[in-house]
Amino acid sequence: MSLLRLDRVACVRGGRLLFENLSLALAEGEAALVAGPNGVGKSSLIRLAAGLLRQAAGKVERGCPAALADDMLALDERLSLERALAFWARLDRTRVGPGMEAMGLSHLASVPVRMLSTGQRKRASLARVACSGAMLWLLDEPANGLDSEGVERLDALIAAHRARGGALLAASHLPLRLEDAHRVELA
Amino acid sequence: MRALIWRELRMAAAGGSFLLPLIFFLLVASLFPFAVGPDAPLLARTGGGAMWMAALLAAVLPVDRLVEQDRAQGVLDQLALRDVGEEFVALAKLAGHWLSFGPPLMLAALPASALLGLPREALLRLELGLLAGTPGLAALTLIVAALTAGLRGTGALAGLLMLPVAVPILIFGAGLAADGNEGGALKLLAALSLFLVAVAPFAAGAAIRAARQ
Numbered sequence: 001m002s003l004l005r006l007d008r009v010a011c012v013r014g015g016r017l018l019f020e021n022l023s024l025a026l027a028e029g030e031a032a033l034v035a036g037p038n039g040v041g042k043s044s045l046i047r048l049a050a051g052l053l054r055q056a057a058g059k060v061e062r063g064c065p066a067a068l069a070d071d072m073l074a075l076d077e078r079l080s081l082e083r084a085l086a087f088w089a090r091l092d093r094t095r096v097g098p099g100m101e102a103m104g105l106s107h108l109a110s111v112p113v114r115m116l117s118t119g120q121r122k123r124a125s126l127a128r129v130a131c132s133g134a135m136l137w138l139l140d141e142p143a144n145g146l147d148s149e150g151v152e153r154l155d156a157l158i159a160a161h162r163a164r165g166g167a168l169l170a171a172s173h174l175p176l177r178l179e180d181a182h183r184v185e186l187a
Numbered sequence: 188m189r190a191l192i193w194r195e196l197r198m199a200a201a202g203g204s205f206l207l208p209l210i211f212f213l214l215v216a217s218l219f220p221f222a223v224g225p226d227a228p229l230l231a232r233t234g235g236g237a238m239w240m241a242a243l244l245a246a247v248l249p250v251d252r253l254v255e256q257d258r259a260q261g262v263l264d265q266l267a268l269r270d271v272g273e274e275f276v277a278l279a280k281l282a283g284h285w286l287s288f289g290p291p292l293m294l295a296a297l298p299a300s301a302l303l304g305l306p307r308e309a310l311l312r313l314e315l316g317l318l319a320g321t322p323g324l325a326a327l328t329l330i331v332a333a334l335t336a337g338l339r340g341t342g343a344l345a346g347l348l349m350l351p352v353a354v355p356i357l358i359f360g361a362g363l364a365a366d367g368n369e370g371g372a373l374k375l376l377a378a379l380s381l382f383l384v385a386v387a388p389f390a391a392g393a394a395i396r397a398a399r400q
Contacts, residue, residue, distance in 0.1 A: 052264055052399055068268055072261025076194075078201050090190060091269055128265075 001063055002027050003136045003167040004049055009058035011044050018044055019186050020057065026136070026167040031158070031178045034171040036186035042171035045186070046070065046140045049169055067134035069125045069142060075113045081124060082109035089131050099131035102157050104149070118145040123153075130157055135166045143174040151176075188279060191271075195283020202252060208245035208288040209295045215241035216299035227304050234303030235313050235364025241299075242292055242317060242360075243353055246324035250345040253284060253332035254395065263395055273392035281322075281329050281387055289321035309364060316363040316376060320356050323380030326387035327353055333391035337398045355379055 002025040010020035018041030026032055034042045047053040048060060050068045075084035085096040100106050103123040108116065116124060122145045129137055137158075143151050155177040158168060170176060199205060219237045220230055257263050266276055293314055300310040331349040335341040359376035362369070 050264075050268055052267060054400060065270070066268055068264065070261065070264075072259070072264065074261035074265040076198070077260075078198075087190070087194065088265065091271075 003063045004066075004169060005059075005061045005063075006049065007059040007061075009048065009060060010056045011041055011048055011053070012056040013041070013044055022058070022184070024182065024184060026169065026182075028135075028165040028167060029162045030182065031162060031168040031170070032182040032184055033176065033178055034169065034184045034186065035173070040186040042186060043070065043140050045184070046138050046169065046171055050138050062136060064135040066136040066138055067129040067132035068138045069129045070140040073113070073121050073125050075124060075128065077112070077114040079113060080110045081105060081113055081116065084113050085124070085128055085131060088128055092132050094131050094133045096127070096131050099127040102130050103127040103153055119147055119150055122146055123150055126154060126157065137161060137166060137168045139168065139170040139172070141172055141174075142170055143172055143176060188275070191276065191279035192282050192286075195280055196286060199249070199283060199287035202249065205287055205291055207248055209291045211245050211248070212238070212241045212292055212295040213299055216302045219303065230303050231305055231309065232365060234300070234305050235309055236361040237303070238296060238299060238313055239316075239357055239361040239364065242321065243324060243350070243357060245288055245292060246321065246328050247346060247349060249284065250328050250332045250335075250349070251342050253280060253329060254336040254391070255332070255341065258336045258395070258398065264399075273395045274388045277329060277333065277388040277391035277395065280391070281325055281384065284329060285322050285325035289317070289325065292321060293317050312367060313364040315373060316360045319373060319377040320360045320380050323356050323383040324353065326380075326383035329387050330390045330394070333394035336395070
C-alpha cells in the first residue's frame with residue numbers, strides 16, 4: 001500500500017501552469033527528492049501532497065497522516081521551545097523528547113522560540129515533524145540554514161524514519177543523503 | 188477543542204487583549220462626560236449608547252492578529268494537516284475571542300456606569316445587552332479577520348468592512364440600554380447575535396480555506 005500517490009497531477013498557480021502529468025507513488029520506506037530551478041513549483045508540489053493546495057487535474061491520495069516542515073515554523077514565539085513543541089505533540093498524542101534529542105535541541109528546551117537563530121528554527125521545525133509520529137514526511141528545503149552537524153542529524157533522522165517504514169517527499173537544492181530515492185525533476 | 192481555546196486565551200493574554208478593551212472601555216466612559224458636559228440626566232440617557240460604541244470598538248481591536256498571525260506562522264496549515272476542520276478552528280477562535288473581551292467588558296461596565304451616573308435599571312439592561320450582543324460582535328470580528336487574513340494593511344479595511352454590518356447590534360443594544368426592552372429589543376439583539384455566532388464558524392472557515400489557494 002502506498003503512503004502517498006499522485007496520479008497525473010497538474011498544478012496551476014496564479015493562472016500559470018507549473019507542471020502537469022506528474023505521477024508518483026511512495027510506499028513504506030521510500031523517498032522522493034524533488035529537484036528543479038527556483039519558481040518551478042517544488043513548494044507547490046509539497047503543499048499539494050499535503051492537501052493544502054488543490055490540484056488543477058489528477059488525483060492526490062494519502063494513505064496516512066502527513067507531517068510538513070516548510071518555511072513556516074508554526075511554533076508560538078512567546079513560549080519556550082519545549083512547550084511550543086508540546087502543543088503539537090499533545091494534538092498528535094506523542095512526546096517531544098525524542099525529536100528534540102534527535103535534532104540536538106535538548107539544551108534549548110527552556111529558550112523562548114523568538115530567541116532562536118535561523119538554523120535553530122529550522123531544527124525546531126524538523127523536530128516538530130520528528131515528534132509528530134506521522135508516517136509520511138513532507139519537507140520543503142529541510143537543509144536550508146542548517147550547519148554541517150545539523151545536516152548530519154537530518155540525514156540520520158530521515159534514515160531512522162525510513163527504517164521505521166516511513167516515507168518522505170523532500171524538495172531541496174542542497175544535497176541530502178537519500179539512498180535509492182526517486183527523483184522528480186520539474187522543469 | 189479545549190487545547191485550541193486555551194491557546195487562543197493564552198495568546199490573547201500575551202497580546203494584552205484582556206486588559207486593553209477594559210482600559211479602552213473605561214477611558215471612553217471617563218472621556219464621554221468631558222465631551223458631552225456634566226449634565227447628569229443627559230449623561231444617564233446617552234451613556235448606554237456611548238458604552239455600546241466603546242464595546243463595538245473594543246471588539247475590533249484584535250482583528251488584525253486574530254487569524255492573520257496563525258496563518259502567517261503556518262499554524263492553520265499544521266492544524267489542517269492534523270485533520271482539524273477549519274470550522275472547528277474558527278469556533279475555537281470565536282470562543283477564545285469572546286472570552287477575552289466579553290466578560291471583561293461586562294465587568295468594566297460596573298465602574299463605567301458609575302462614571303456616567305447610569306441608573307441601576309439602565310446598568311442592568313446594559314449588562315444584559317452586553318451578554319447577548321458581545322458574542323455577535325466577536326463573531327463579526329472573526330469573520331472579518333478571516334476574510335482579510337493575508338492582505339496588507341488590514342486594520343483600516345477591517346474597520347470599513349465590519350462597522351456598517353455591526354449597526355443593527357448597535358441599534359438594538361443601545362436602544363435596550365436607553366429605552367428599555369421596547370418592541371423586544373433584547374430578543375432581536377439576542378436573535379441577531381445568535382445568527383452571527385451560528386454563521387461565523389462556517390464563513391470564517393471557508394475564508395481560511397480560500398486564503399490558502
